[in-house]
Amino acid sequence: MTKFNIRGGIGDITAPNTKVSPQDNLYLAVNSSWLKKTKIPADQPYIGGFTEIDINVKQQLRKDFTDFINDKKTLPKIANFNKVVSLYKQAVDMKTRNNIGAKPLKADLHRLLELHSLTDLNAQAVQLFKQDFRLPIVFEVDQDLKDTDKNALYFEAPKLILPDASSYQNKDNAERLLNVFTQQMKHVLQLIGFNKKDSEIHVDQAVAFDQELAPLVKSQEENNDFTAMYNPYSFKDFVSQFREFEMKSFLGQIFAEQEVDRVIVTEPRFFKYINEIINSTHFAKLKSWMIVKYAYSYANYLSQELREANFPYSQAVYGIQELSSIAKQAYEITANELGEIVGVYYGKNYFGDEAKKDVEQMTYHMISVYNERLENNDWLTETTKKEAIKKLNALKVKIGYPTKLSEVYDQINLGDSLYDSICKIRQTKKLFNITKLNQKVDRQLWGEDMPAMIINAGYAPNNNDITFPAAIFQAPFYSSKNTSSENYGGIGAVIAHEISHAFDPNGSKFDEKGNIRNWWSKEDFEKFNELAQAEVKLFDGIQIGATKVNGHQTVGENVADLGGLTAAVKACVEEKGNLTELFENWARIWRRKMGPEIRQTLAELDPHAPGEMRANIAAQCLDEFYEAFNVTENDGMWLDPKQRVKIW
Structure with missing residues (x-):
């Protein structure tokens, strides 16, 4: 296991040290004040950079949905949006749900x-x-x-x-x-x-x-x-x-x-x-x-009584203190079942053209930076390098919200009650899924896991595409009020992170069309596995609270973090930006505060390392971090050069 000297504790596991320096603990230096004053909402398992935006987005959409069902807002001209409003109305009507029991x-x-x-x-x-x-x-x-x-x-x-x-x-x-x-x-x-x-x-x-x-x-x-x-x-x-x-x-x-x-x-x-x-x-x-x-x-x-009776297990697994309100549950139900339609509404109403244009420019800049890094790569043979660049050039980019949704939403009909509607929606989706066998894949579709109102981003190896839903383009990830350096440390690194997934231990096994195909020379793939194994070793066994990081489970995301931050730094340097601001915002986007229950669950279930480790360890592997903060061998963030992993 790698020996780390990071000082100051681990955020919400020990008391946040507001006096720690970036040279000793980048994550805590940036986030200690936030950790000290921020409380985990009683109906949430944790709070962080992603969830803070998520809470605000959901609050806005709940207000909109309430206005729709009370006829205070006119329904938008979005296909099947009436089904969204009707389902939300059924879900929020607890009187009827209680009567049905x-x-x-x-x-x-x-x-x-x-x-x-x-x-x-x-x-x-x-x-x-x-x-x-x-x-x-x-x-x-x-x-x-x-x-x-x-x-x-x-x-x-x-x-x-x-x-x-x-x-x-x-x-x-x-x-x-x-x-x-x-x-x-x-x-x-x-x-x-x-x-x-x-x-x-x-x-x-x-x-x-x-x-x-x-x-x-x-x-x-x-x-x-x-x-x-x-x-x-x-x-x-x-x-x-x-x-x-x-x-x-x-x-x-x-x-x-x-x-x-x-x-x-x-x-x-x-x-x-x-x-x-x-x-x-x-x-x-x-x-x-x-x-x-x-x-x-x-x-x-069904009824509130059943909701309450069905809650203790979620409480034990995720450490949630309180059952969510009826309105919050109604939104979650609607977003889970008809999320793509909700996302189109969110994208059309809350995602500006200026932000989309800015992010598109940054995305293609990141792709060009990656292209340059691949061309100058010193451990790939020319044959493999050409294949990698071909895959990169074939990468499809999806930003904001989809212009086309699945036909399944046209086929969905709601029932007379919430329970009946949920059953009908899921049955319709299952039967629709069956009909797709042997059919041609429609690559324009985004998929249910990436509706525009969620705060996330993703790479799909089977499509060789990257998706950035509209809602993630907010501070701390992105803001027109941020400096360009801060945006590079936020959304820029996230964009490059998703690009890196095309060349992580999983994505590297898929070609430019998304097919499983070995496009590597034997020697190159052996070298790549050697570097990936170094990343496994870097994280494996790190103790955080009562849990340990599983380096094998988290290797794909860790490789993507390292590649993403490396590319963001390169782009920022090219623009003569401020690397201190970049690294600080990189640490900011991974801030999270959580209890022991959810930390244990994530240790077993999550392919991502804890946010504290993501912020610090990727930075420790970059020489530019040491230069930006004048980190020396006497500082907590110092990592022996032999242990610093460099892949992409």
């Missing part, structure tokens, strides 16, 4: 109670799948990672009760969380109408089934290897793996109008042992798991 959930769970054997499950599996019940098998149509112009069928493992498969390895914390979940769901089932004995049996069996699933499901660290998810089987070989579950009939009915010639398995271990999970002996536990998972997933859309 648990009746619709009880009725749906009765369908699962009527399953008495695996034979019954085989008979009902197709309808249960189409209606979004939680089966222990998951199918999704998505881009074929070796032919990204068309869609393919993927077979995946189900989500576990605990946040991640690795969560079960921390036995004390796993026991604590499962105890909370067990007590919560016994209460929830009783509120739905189960008697005490049946509630206990179902929850205990569900937890036992989940514990048997856990060793077969990939952890976040394992899932970081995208190419390991690509395991194609012929249709015949795939269905022959299942002994008691009638997979051939199941897929034949679901894809009755499409040809399924193969299935891509994302979780080989789960697939190998599938018959140890789905069999007659396990049926009682499997049935209980389906009941409990469905109740947990849908209870929040």
Whole structure:
């Protein structure tokens, strides 16, 4: 493990040291005053640069939605926006939700109670799948990672009760969380109408089934290897793996109008042992798991009593102190289910043309800086270098909000209640997803995970594109009031971070079209892996509070941070900017304050290192940081030159 001398403590783990210097701890020097005065909102797991903007964006949109339902604002001419307002109106109407109570959930769970054997499950599996019940098998149509112009069928493992498969390895914390979940769901089932004995049996069996699933499901660290998810089987070989579950009939009915010639398995271990999970002996536990998972997933859309009963587990996992208000929940529901439409509204009303033009210019500047760095790279051979530059030049840029949305929103019809609407939305999306099999991929679409009102950015290796939703273009990331140097330390570094993902340990395995293809020479890829391993070593095992950083789990993001900051510094130097301002804003964007519960959860689940480490360690690897702040061997931020990682 790398030896660090950083002084002053770790933000919210120890008392923030407002007197620490940037030479000893860049993160604390910039953020200590903020950490000292800032409080975590009671209904949030943490607060930080991203969440502060998020809170303000959501507050504005809630106000707008309230004005729409009260006829104080005229509906904008945005396709299907009336569905957004109607869903928000249903979600915020707690009187109606309370009157309905648990009746619709009880009725749906009765369908699962009527399953008495695996034979019954085989008979009902197709309808249960189409209606979004939680089966222990998951199918999704998505881009074929070796032919990204068309869609393919993927077979995946189900989500576990605990946040991640690795969560079960921390036995004390796993026991604590499962105890909370067990007590919560016994209460929830009783509120739905189960008697005490049946509630206990179902929850205990569900937890036992989940514990048997856990060793077969990939952890976040394992899932970081995208190419390991690509395991194609012929249709015949795939269905022959299942002994008691009638997979051939199941897929034949679901894809009755499409040809399924193969299935891509994302979780080989789960697939190998599938018959140890789905069999007659396990049926009682499997049935209980389906009941409990469905109740947990849908209870929040009903009465306030059920919302409160379904809250303790989230409280234990994320450290949230209070249940969010009805209005906040209504917004979250609307944004989760119809987020792309909400994003178009946000983008058209709150994202200015001047900001878009400025950011576009910065984005293409960053691409040109990257191009120059690749051309001058001293460890790539010429053949690999040309391939890398070809990929960079093919990179697509998406800024602000999409001009085209999926046709699925035209097909969605809301129900008579919030619960009914959620069911209809999810069922429509699932059926629409099925129809995409073997169809050509529409690369104009952004995808549900990047609506314009979220504070995020992303690189999609399967499309070789970078996306910057409108809402991230605010301080501290970007502001017209910032100096250009500050903007380079904020949004400039974020832009270059996403570009760097095209050349991180995962992105490097995809070509300019987004297909999995090895475009590296053997010697270059060995050198790249050697450098990436140095980045793993740099972070692995760093103690932060009661948790440790997993260098393998976070390597992709750490490589992107290092590449992003390096490119931002290069661009700033070219413009004769102020590197002190750049590094200070770099540290500012990663500020976060959180409690021990969410820190433990993120250590297991998050591919990103803690913000404190992201701010400090990337800076420590750049010679320009030492020059900007006159850092010497006697200072806390000094890192031995032999340990400084340089990749892109």
